[in-house]
Amino acid sequence: xxxxxxxxxxxxxxxxxxxxxxxxxxxxxxxxxxxxxxxxxxxxxxxxxxxxxxxxxxxxxxxxxxxxxxxxxxxxxxxxxxxxxxxxxxxxxxxxxxxxxxxxxxxxxxxxxxxxxxxxxxxxxxxxxxxxxxxxxxxxxxxxxxxxxxxxxx
Amino acid sequence: xxxxxxxxxxxxxxxxxxxxxxxxxxxxxxxxxxxxxxxxxxxxxxxxxxxxxxxxxxxxxxxxxxxxxxxxxxxxxxxxxxxxxxxxxxxxxxxxxxxxxxxxxxxxxxxxxxxxxxxxxxxxxxxxxxxxxxxxxxxxxxxxxxxxxxxxxxxxxxxxxxxxxxxxxxxxxxxxxxxxxxxxxxxxxxxxxxxxxxxxxxxxxxxxxxxxxxxxxxxxxxxxxxxxxxxxxxxxxxxxxxxxxxxxxxxxxxxxx
Numbered sequence: 587x588x589x590x591x592x593x594x595x596x597x598x599x600x601x602x603x604x605x606x607x608x609x610x611x612x613x614x615x616x617x618x619x620x621x622x623x624x625x626x627x628x629x630x631x632x633x634x635x636x637x638x639x640x641x642x643x644x645x646x647x648x649x650x651x652x653x654x655x656x657x658x659x660x661x662x663x664x665x666x667x668x669x670x671x672x673x674x675x676x677x678x679x680x681x682x683x684x685x686x687x688x689x690x691x692x693x694x695x696x697x698x699x700x701x702x703x704x705x706x707x708x709x710x711x712x713x714x715x716x717x718x719x720x721x722x723x724x725x726x727x728x729x730x731x732x733x734x735x736x737x738x739x740x
Numbered sequence: 741x742x743x744x745x746x747x748x749x750x751x752x753x754x755x756x757x758x759x760x761x762x763x764x765x766x767x768x769x770x771x772x773x774x775x776x777x778x779x780x781x782x783x784x785x786x787x788x789x790x791x792x793x794x795x796x797x798x799x800x801x802x803x804x805x806x807x808x809x810x811x812x813x814x815x816x817x818x819x820x821x822x823x824x825x826x827x828x829x830x831x832x833x834x835x836x837x838x839x840x841x842x843x844x845x846x847x848x849x850x851x852x853x854x855x856x857x858x859x860x861x862x863x864x865x866x867x868x869x870x871x872x873x874x875x876x877x878x879x880x881x882x883x884x885x886x887x888x889x890x891x892x893x894x895x896x897x898x899x900x901x902x903x904x905x906x907x908x909x910x911x912x913x914x915x916x917x918x919x920x921x922x923x924x925x926x927x928x929x930x931x932x933x934x935x936x937x938x939x940x941x942x943x944x945x946x947x948x949x950x951x952x953x954x955x956x957x958x959x960x961x962x963x964x965x966x967x968x969x970x971x972x973x974x975x976x977x978x979x980x981x982x983x984x985x986x987x988x989x990x991x992x993x994x995x996x997x
Binding site for chain 2: 626628634635637643646647648649653667668671672675682684685686687688689690691692693694695696697698699721722723724728730
């Protein structure tokens with residue numbers, strides 16, 4: 587094969603080029619609108635904004651994680667799905683890498699064509715968070731799990 | 741971390757056809773979660789508001805209002821304007837919609853006519869879609885004058901919306917009027933305050949039609965049902981820098997994503 591019999595240094599360059607490219611490319615096509623960094627769901631005893639159904643902390647300080655705060659009593663899969671949709675939208679339009687946002691969501695209506703399987707995924711995430719030990723979350727107490735957001739936006 | 745990247749690093753030729761198979765939740769979380777929420781977020785719940793204050797013109801309305809005034813007890817030693825007790829003559833709330841800069845806005849308005857030195861209107865705006873309440877906000881506007889007189893105050897609160905169909909809105913206003921004397925004494929603070937509340941009727945946008953959805957989707961479709969195909973979310977946004985300093989904020993607004 588011509589490729590194999592070529593100069594070994596050329597093969598090495600090709601290998602390094604492929605390795606560099608693989609690190610630059612997103613790991614799946616669906617991650618085009620997924621935010622960078624960790625996405626965390628936290629069930630908390632009290633939201634920082636009363637009457638909110640969820641509070642999205644985009645690039646929260648000090649870690650830079652994206653955190654979705656939900657009430658540990660009454661959190662719904664729709665509220666989680668809406669917050670994840672909001673996160674994707676904010677990540678897409680934000681062009682200031684150091685800016686953070688606090689976004690209280692006070693009301694939402696889910697798309698009518700939302701699939702039952704998508705709701706099941708969100709409910710499983712809430713269940714998974716609820717199974718975690720209660721720990722300190724900010725200045726309060728809660729439970730949390732980390733989620734790869736791109737797996738939830740398909 | 742998906743293993744695909746490491747496979748790509750070691751053997752680019754094997755990358756084709758390899759898929760990530762991540763579970764939904766990737767880590768258990770026994771540790772504490774470090775979150776520092778700026779206090780600026782605590783002012784959520786407000787809507788954009790503006791107001792217009794005027795002196796009531798001399799005429800039948802003012803003469804009718806004057807007939808309801810009564811003397812203020814304990815006003816000895818004050819300017820004569822304070823010898824009349826504060827009063828609210830007329831108050832009401834309205835709701836509706838208006839278009840501004842290509843977008844639709846839900847409007848709540850509170851109006852009052854009063855005799856006092858100070859007045860305040862607190863407007864609550866509630867936004868509904870499909871009969872379901874999806875957003876509430878409140879705005880406060882206060883108007884101080886040095887001396888009591890016949891004044892009117894009109895305050896408007898509004899909520900930007902994502903579309904000009906399918907939303908309903910109503911407004912509630914708390915109207916307050918009182919004397920405030922700029923000197924210490926038994927009359928200091930909000931002296932002889934009057935409080936009244938008014939509610940608007942619900943204003944409705946037209947129902948969304950098939951044509952409006954088709955325009956939004958970029959063409960006529962074969963499905964004649966009206967469907968909500970996007971998230972509609974009511975929220976506030978508070979943006980800050982890495983030091984917690986506010987960059988910008990958006991008060992309550994309800995739009996499709």
